[in-house]
Amino acid sequence: MMKNPINNLSDQELELYNHASLLDGTMEGRTQQLVESAVFHVYRGVHRSYLDLFLNSDDNETKLEVLKRLIFLNWYSMVEPSCYTGIGDLDRSTVFDSYSILNEYLAEDKIDTELKWMLSYYASWDYTILEFSENKLEALTKFVKAVDCSVSHAPKNQLLNGTMVNRGQMGVYWMSRN
Secondary structure, three states: OOOOEEEHHHHHHHHHHHHHHHHOOOHHHHHHHHHHOOOHHHOOOOOOHHHHHHHHHHHHHHHHHHHHHHHHHHHHHHHHOHHHHHOOOHHHHHHHHHHHHHHHHHHHHOOOOHHHHHHHHHHHHHHHHHHHHOOHHHHHHHHHHHOOOOOOOOOOOOOOOOOOOOOHHHHHHHHHOO
């Protein structure tokens, strides 16, 4: 049975994450090992592949799932040290393009409840988004600035069992938070 492209990308993410998580040493030493083993480079390609999958898909459910993963990777690459995640310096144009798509989704009210709470949570680190959206992406900037950061937007102990399985590093992160 052939896996679909989104599952292939999820599997690649988990391999890269597992490689990064098994490394020992200082942050600098781990980073050097990830550079030498091309993990950052490969992860950058995975990130771009998610965007390509979004752009080439006709299925709205797939597009929404891919968008969630793109936005997670954009955010996570800026808040968590790359030596622990394997997510290095992502391509800025891919980051901006995914935020542009998210901006359209917000403007057209096409995000679901899950993406809304994810984005509300990520917006607590507003610098990770505003750097790309401010004065460019009106709906996204408005959303981020409207989030009340004094409220936790993560659904603690509310995720249904299995909800985050096979969803790449986004799934690993949210399962660890639940």
